[in-house]
Amino acid sequence: MESPEKDAVTYSVHLPSDLEYIPPLRQFIAEVARVEGYSKKFCFRTEIIVDELVTNGILHGSQDVPSDIILSAKFESGQMHLSVQDQGGTRQNLENLKRAVYSPKPPSSDKKKGRGLVIVQMLSSELKIDLGENGNTQVHVIKTKDPEDSLGQREKLLYESDI
Amino acid sequence: MRISQQISGQDERIMLLHFEGDLNATDCDATSKIFQEIIDSQKFFIIALMENVTFVSSPFLGELMGCKLRLVERGGNMVIVGLNYDLRERLIQMGADKIFQFYPDTHTAYNHYHWEYTQTAQTVQITLPPKLRSVPAVRRFISGIARQKGYSSRDAFRIETIVDEIANNAIEHGDNSQPAINVELRIDRKKFELLVRNKTLMDKANQLQYVIDSNQEPTQGSDQRGRGLALVKLISNSINVSIDKAGTEVKITKMREDS
Numbered sequence: 001m002e003s004p005e006k007d008a009v010t011y012s013v014h015l016p017s018d019l020e021y022i023p024p025l026r027q028f029i030a031e032v033a034r035v036e037g038y039s040k041k042f043c044f045r046t047e048i049i050v051d052e053l054v055t056n057g058i059l060h061g062s063q064d065v066p067s068d069i070i071l072s073a074k075f076e077s078g079q080m081h082l083s084v085q086d087q088g089g090t091r092q093n094l095e096n097l098k099r100a101v102y103s104p105k106p107p108s109s110d111k112k113k114g115r116g117l118v119i120v121q122m123l124s125s126e127l128k129i130d131l132g133e134n135g136n137t138q139v140h141v142i143k144t145k146d147p148e149d150s151l152g153q154r155e156k157l158l159y160e161s162d163i
Numbered sequence: 164m165r166i167s168q169q170i171s172g173q174d175e176r177i178m179l180l181h182f183e184g185d186l187n188a189t190d191c192d193a194t195s196k197i198f199q200e201i202i203d204s205q206k207f208f209i210i211a212l213m214e215n216v217t218f219v220s221s222p223f224l225g226e227l228m229g230c231k232l233r234l235v236e237r238g239g240n241m242v243i244v245g246l247n248y249d250l251r252e253r254l255i256q257m258g259a260d261k262i263f264q265f266y267p268d269t270h271t272a273y274n275h276y277h278w279e280y281t282q283t284a285q286t287v288q289i290t291l292p293p294k295l296r297s298v299p300a301v302r303r304f305i306s307g308i309a310r311q312k313g314y315s316s317r318d319a320f321r322i323e324t325i326v327d328e329i330a331n332n333a334i335e336h337g338d339n340s341q342p343a344i345n346v347e348l349r350i351d352r353k354k355f356e357l358l359v360r361n362k363t364l365m366d367k368a369n370q371l372q373y374v375i376d377s378n379q380e381p382t383q384g385s386d387q388r389g390r391g392l393a394l395v396k397l398i399s400n401s402i403n404v405s406i407d408k409a410g411t412e413v414k415i416t417k418m419r420e421d422s
Contacts, residue, residue, distance in 0.1 A: 016286070023307065
């Protein structure tokens with residue numbers, strides 16, 4: 001059985017902007033993180049991050065039908081670099097995104113939306129956005145493996161037996 | 164009640180109907196008349212936008228059902244978008260979810276329309292490192308997509324088997340220096356296509372071509388390996404291989420069994 005290596009490995013997925021793809025996609029990235037040697041806790045948190053970023057990309061970024069979302073996950077030296085690219089939303093969408101990323105404030109208790117990126121920030125080490133020249137928006141997340149996130153020997157054996 | 168109509172900017176065959184306020188029994192006649200006008204204008208697909216609806220009475224729900232029936236009889240449909248949680252729960256209690264599809268936003272409703280009526284295939288491309296350990300996650304991802312798109316568990320399981328076999332072959336028999344494997348799936352209501360591209364050493368690629376063309380397995384007798392492609396041929400509808408300097412591409416088509 002191959003063991004997870006220290007070299008960088010990258011997975012990327014190019015998919016239609018459709019909410020139905022989110023459950024299998026988030027499970028895929030979480031499983032991939034697990035394969036690359038990250039703990040259950042890390043993977044569960046990754047699943048939450050992917051769910052939030054891709055949902056935002058579909059609802060506020062790639063709004064045309066058809067349009068696409070591109071997700072890439074690079075695992076390198078105990079860090080996961082996650083990037084979600086959409087086709088860019090309206091100016092208002094972008095302003096909301098910038099505000100949520102660079103001056104995050106939890107919304108008041110009567111608001112039903114707006115907590116997702118606050119949670120992503122809590123669960124990741126770094127969060128930033130890039131605006132492409134062609135109008136695309138890329139959200140980047142870096143999540144670092146904590147010492148407690150490392151897959152222990154016992155957990156590793158259990159995971160290998162799962163496969 | 165306030166009701167306004169607008170032809171969709173995304174697709175002129177779709178009419179958007181914005182409803183506002185309480186939808187009471189007294190509003191049934193006016194609504195029926197609006198639906199008839201829309202049908203007379205040869206538009207049979209309606210997205211009912213209900214973000215700003217505060218109440219739906221049971222007579223009005225009955226009227227909407229009748230309107231939907233008139234559309235379905237002409238090959239069209241009506242879906243409901245943007246209902247708030249409480250109202251949606253109430254309509255579900257009244258059994259409306261058996262008649263109408265509810266969507267959170269218009270984008271999802273358009274996707275549904277394209278999937279059901281224009282039968283446009285959706286494409287997902289996956290790039291993965293050439294490591295065998297990556298394959299289980301990929302096969303589960305792809306079968307998960309098939310399930311999510313309404314394919315049966317049996318179809319999804321068979322798709323998972325196909326992906327597993329072809330992706331494992333691409334890694335196991337591929338050039339050691341290949342940086343990545345590309346997996347592409349094209350899925351629509353009726354069929355599923357899988358394309359796996361890799362860099363294969365020429366002798367292995369020719370062997371693969373031979374196996375697929377000749378209906379034979381390369382190994383004989385007691386060898387316990389090498390039955391995967393025969394299984395894939397058994398559970399798929401077509402399998403093609405193209406080989407050039409850029410690499411090998413295996414394309415598999417599987418028709419949806421319950422379509």
